Amino acid sequence: MRTIKILQIGMGPLGIKIAKMIDERSGVETVAAVDINPDLNGKDLALLCGKEASGVAISNDLAKEVARSKPDIVVLTTVSDMRRIVSQIETILDLGLPVVSTCEELSYPWEEAPEAANKIDALAKAQGVAVLATGVNPGFLMDAFPIFLTAVCQHVEHVRINRYQDAQFRRIPFQKKIGAGLTLEQFEEKKRAGTLRHVGLTESMQMIAKRMGWQLTKTEDIIAPIIAQDIIETEAMTIAAGKATGVEQIGRGYVGDEVKIELHFRAAVGEPESFDEIKISGTPDLHSRIQGGVNGDIATGAIIINSIPRVLEASPGLKTMMEIYPVSFFS
Numbered sequence: 001m002r003t004i005k006i007l008q009i010g011m012g013p014l015g016i017k018i019a020k021m022i023d024e025r026s027g028v029e030t031v032a033a034v035d036i037n038p039d040l041n042g043k044d045l046a047l048l049c050g051k052e053a054s055g056v057a058i059s060n061d062l063a064k065e066v067a068r069s070k071p072d073i074v075v076l077t078t079v080s081d082m083r084r085i086v087s088q089i090e091t092i093l094d095l096g097l098p099v100v101s102t103c104e105e106l107s108y109p110w111e112e113a114p115e116a117a118n119k120i121d122a123l124a125k126a127q128g129v130a131v132l133a134t135g136v137n138p139g140f141l142m143d144a145f146p147i148f149l150t151a152v153c154q155h156v157e158h159v160r161i162n163r164y165q166d167a168q169f170r171r172i173p174f175q176k177k178i179g180a181g182l183t184l185e186q187f188e189e190k191k192r193a194g195t196l197r198h199v200g201l202t203e204s205m206q207m208i209a210k211r212m213g214w215q216l217t218k219t220e221d222i223i224a225p226i227i228a229q230d231i232i233e234t235e236a237m238t239i240a241a242g243k244a245t246g247v248e249q250i251g252r253g254y255v256g257d258e259v260k261i262e263l264h265f266r267a268a269v270g271e272p273e274s275f276d277e278i279k280i281s282g283t284p285d286l287h288s289r290i291q292g293g294v295n296g297d298i299a300t301g302a303i304i305i306n307s308i309p310r311v312l313e314a315s316p317g318l319k320t321m322m323e324i325y326p327v328s329f330f331s
Contacts, residue, residue, distance in 0.1 A: 007071035010078035011035040032069040076101040082113040098129035104200035106133030108207040121318035130314035136299035138200035144321040156282035201251040226268040
């Protein structure tokens, strides 16, 4: 297999993490990197990854980098919401390139943002390329993976998924994203502003419901702080008793008055046990549990990279993880 040439957009902590993982894999290569941060402009990507200079300098000129490097695909790691991602993807599609994105709301936007989804889908089809958003969650653990498990079920009545993680082993932006170290007043303020939550819970429920053939009549996304009972000290922060250590988020999808889907996401610094669990009530009942949980930072980068060949061979349009060939490790 020839080496796939990748242009990365968004060189924050996640973009750098993915760049390091690409460098360690055969079959893929980052040939260009773009970011709007002026402090990064001109810096050698490999040096930011802790390696020897490679000659790939971060640029703020996407069109120029596309013309210079002639990439096969774009890996987009910028924002989480549909409101901001649409114009970014439009720009990329105008250059005729397929996209793999980490945008959580783009993982299944057809119910929550149908107008934007249709726009991206039409543009991608016009250019003859595919667009996919994925990640560890949404994109796998709380939607695609449980959907795949139901393949052996004659009937499914209910799906429950639990994801518990000790966030002290996650990157600092993730810890801040879940409100670790905030006072309860600060937590509520960010919650009201919509900046403190696990993004994608509703999209995961919608993806599951679509594949099960359930028409959801209502969804809930309930967010609450996890509160430190004692002082917690880590390398990154000290959290006083009474402050938030993270977030507990519960999603429920209803068909009529019946709860058909329950997603329980709990991420906190000092969470006593990490695990990923799927419980399917049906014929047969299924119970899958990954003890210790899946490391989200590693898994997000890995699934983005592993999705690239599947996106390159996919039919044109905006895709979900259910509409491409199964993703696996490759080398």
